[in-house]
Amino acid sequence: MLQQVNGHSSGLDAHGGEALREDLQEFLGQEAPLHLLDDLTKVNPVTLETVLRCLQARYMADTFYTNAGCTLVALNPFKPVPQLYSPELMREYHTAPQPQKLKPHIFTVGEQTYRNVKSLIEPVNQSIVVSGESGAGKTWTSRCLMKFYAVVAASPTSSESHKVAERIEQRILNSNPIMEAFGNACTLRNNNSSRFGKFIQLQLNRAHQMTGAAVQTYLLEKTRVACQASSERNFHIFYQICKGASADQRLQWHLPEGAAFSWLPNPDRTLEEDCFEVTREAMLHLGIDTPTQNNIFKVLAGLLHLGNMLFADSEDEAQPCQLMDSAKCSLRTSASLLCLPEDPLLETLRIRTIRAGRQQQVFRKPCSRAECDTRRDCLAKLVYARLFDWLVSVINSSICTDPNSWTSFIGLLDVYGFESFPDNSLEQLCINYANEKLQQHFVAHYLRAQQEEYAVEGLEWSFVSYQDNQTCLDLIEGSPISICSLINEECRLNRPSSAAQLRTRIESALAGNPCLGHDKLSREPSFIVVHYAGPVRYLTAGLVEKNKDPVPPELTRLLQQSQDPLLKVLFPTDPEEKAQEEPSGQSRAPVLTVVSKFKASLEQLLQVLHSTTPHYIRCIKPNSQGQAQTFLREEA
Numbered sequence: 253m254l255q256q257v258n259g260h261s262s263g264l265d266a267h268g269g270e271a272l273r274e275d276l277q278e279f280l281g282q283e284a285p286l287h288l289l290d291d292l293t294k295v296n297p298v299t300l301e302t303v304l305r306c307l308q309a310r311y312m313a314d315t316f317y318t319n320a321g322c323t324l325v326a327l328n329p330f331k332p333v334p335q336l337y338s339p340e341l342m343r344e345y346h347t348a349p350q351p352q353k354l355k356p357h358i359f360t361v362g363e364q365t366y367r368n369v370k371s372l373i374e375p376v377n378q379s380i381v382v383s384g385e386s387g388a389g390k391t392w393t394s395r396c397l398m399k400f401y402a403v404v405a406a407s408p409t410s411s412e413s414h415k416v417a418e419r420i421e422q423r424i425l426n427s428n429p430i431m432e433a434f435g436n437a438c439t440l441r442n443n444n445s446s447r448f449g450k451f452i453q454l455q456l457n458r459a460h461q462m463t464g465a466a467v468q469t470y471l472l473e474k475t476r477v478a479c480q481a482s483s484e485r486n487f488h489i490f491y492q493i494c495k496g497a498s499a500d501q502r503l504q505w506h507l508p509e510g511a512a513f514s515w516l517p518n519p520d521r522t523l524e525e526d527c528f529e530v531t532r533e534a535m536l537h538l539g540i541d542t543p544t545q546n547n548i549f550k551v552l553a554g555l556l557h558l559g560n561m562l563f564a565d566s567e568d569e570a571q572p573c574q575l576m577d578s579a580k581c582s583l584r585t586s587a588s589l590l591c592l593p594e595d596p597l598l599e600t601l602r603i604r605t606i607r608a609g610r611q612q613q614v615f616r617k618p619c620s621r622a623e624c625d626t627r628r629d630c631l632a633k634l635v636y637a638r639l640f641d642w643l644v645s646v647i648n649s650s651i652c653t654d655p656n657s658w659t660s661f662i663g664l665l666d667v668y669g670f671e672s673f674p675d676n677s678l679e680q681l682c683i684n685y686a687n688e689k690l691q692q693h694f695v696a697h698y699l700r701a702q703q704e705e706y707a708v709e710g711l712e713w714s715f716v717s718y719q720d721n722q723t724c725l726d727l728i729e730g731s732p733i734s735i736c737s738l739i740n741e742e743c744r745l746n747r748p749s750s751a752a753q754l755r756t757r758i759e760s761a762l763a764g765n766p767c768l769g770h771d772k773l774s775r776e777p778s779f780i781v782v783h784y785a786g787p788v789r790y791l792t793a794g795l796v797e798k799n800k801d802p803v804p805p806e807l808t809r810l811l812q813q814s815q816d817p818l819l820k821v822l823f824p825t826d827p828e829e830k831a832q833e834e835p836s837g838q839s840r841a842p843v844l845t846v847v848s849k850f851k852a853s854l855e856q857l858l859q860v861l862h863s864t865t866p867h868y869i870r871c872i873k874p875n876s877q878g879q880a881q882t883f884l885r886e887e888a
């Protein structure tokens with residue numbers, strides 16, 4: 253990133269432009285050795301064209317890792333390359349006197365990080381930030397790094413401690429199939445797409461052996477339980493139980509072969525991720541016994557039947573909507589699987605209770621068909637999200653050790669990449685906000701720190717102006733007014749406001765920010781945020797409601813009545829919890845919106861990252877079809 257004074261200027265005056273073209277031609281003329289350039293900073297001149305040519309040449313030569321200064325670029329091979337991840341190779345990088353002299357690899361990053369911990373130079377704790385778009389290989393890379401540490405952070409001398417490390421290592425590795433079964437899904441971009449972010453803290457003792465780990469997850473895409481985009485699927489676990497259940501289990505869970513579920517689209521598509529046995533095995537290893545597993549799967553089957561409960565429009569507004577004839581059986585089955593009384597389940601879905609007046613009188617109001625659907629979906633999302641959090645806590649209690657037994661850690665961050673769809677909403681806003689924060693962290697750490705270091709050392713160099721994304725972050729999260737504060741304000745005031753009004757409020761309050769734009773041609777009310785990775789158009793419709801993520805208290809109370817052992821754990825009848833569940837507008841407690849919770853967890857994460865020495869791996873998807881040996885530059 254740093255440019256020497258005597259090097260080639262990037263300013264394109266007439267002579268400079270000519271010089272650059274000549275350099276470019278000269279560079280591209282040497283096609284043959286291009287793939288041997290193992291550091292993109294050695295590419296000269298550094299242009300999009302030359303960098304992509306270099307990566308392409310390396311990809312075609314089956315060389316998937318390239319340094320880019322302090323970052324490692326990882327190209328997704330889209331084919332198995334077992335020799336690249338063998339334990340022998342791990343040991344080779346681990347024992348090399350100077351691993352950075354070996355070919356670029358994620359193991360170089362892994363080993364460098366490990367040596368940093370051993371060196372005890374502050375900050376001792378390390379983090380590896382794995383970034384890239386969906387399907388680029390972040391989860392794969394994180395998994396490989398975990399395997400690397402499981403091998404190199406085990407003690408070769410003491411067989412007892414080796415066993416302990418292996419046990420912990422195996423448990424840590426076993427957390428992957430569970431989290432992927434419950435948190436990953438097949439999307440248009442990736443058959444095994446993580447629908448949540450995660451930070452794994454690998455904990456090391458004084459002897460630098462792995463003694464435990466802790467997982468923190470971020471923003472599970474729970475809407476997927478009840479709503480899947482066309483050609484996408486629900487979370488893998490639903491397909492696993494439908495495909496992998498035994499005849500006996502099918503009877504117990506009411507899942508006859510070929511049963512159709514509205515929340516289970518594309519069931520005919522079989523993926524390697526559909527392996528129920530792998531999930532069950534991993535759960536067993538982490539201490540989730542067979543009866544508890546069966547309980548989990550029974551509840552999930554209950555949710556599938558819940559999804560088949562379709563309501564008909566009510567002719568009289570004063571009367572509750574009726575269930576469609578075909579859905580009556582689904583009500584019965586769902587109620588029985590969730591151990592809920594049938595009538596209260598139906599009533600809760602179709603009748604809203606409102607408290608009003610000084611005495612908080614309770615009124616019952618029949619819901620419209622759309623409201624019934626929303627309440628049904630909300631019930632499923634509520635159960636699934638709590639189940640996911642509970643699983644993460646079970647995983648943590650199985651892989652965590654006594655806080656006194658570890659002294660340092662290596663954190664692996666696998667976050668969702670930057671997203672831009674034709675229509676974007678709150679989910680993308682949060683994801684892209686997280687990416688802006690990480691980009692800022694990256695910029696601050698490498699570019700600014702290094703340039704300042706050069707200045708202090710008096711080295712001769714020319715200042716490279718880099719894109720600082722503070723303006724964009726001010727727009728999203730700044731104080732006192734930002735997009736986040738404005739949508740939070742709408743939630744707090746709980747006033748009726750249309751999508752158009754929200755757009756106007758955002759546009760007028762933040763007009764001065766150059767990162768805010770608007771799409772004149774857009775028919776739906778929207779605003780544009782010019783992110784570091786490109787402009788994204790967000791629709792304002794539904795933003796406030798999604799941000800509130802309201803859970804009608806009747807739904808929680810209903811689930812607290814369940815006789816199912818798992819649901820009893822997920823929905824305890826704790827008075828404090830009851831108070832928290834009060835919907836916005838009825839409670840005096842400050843509204844905890846999706847955005848404010850996400851912002852708080854992001855700030856916590858950044859604090860952890862700031863306290864560590866960071867390392868970056870940027871995963872790149874060479875084509876969007878997932879094909880090996882294909883590098884499509886226009887898509888990169």
Ligand SMILES: Nc1ncnc2c1ncn2[C@@H]1O[C@H](COP(=O)(O)OP(=O)(O)OP(=O)(O)O)[C@@H](O)[C@H]1O
Nearest residue numbers: 328330331386387388389390391392442444445446
């Ligand atoms: N190093 C690799 N070797 C072989 N195949 C790989 C490698 N990295 C990724 N893949 C393939 O690419 C697919 C997508 O990778 P992965 O799931 O890690 O992407 P991701 O960046 O985590 O995506 P998302 O953000 O959607 O979760 C994998 O399922 C695997 O088939």
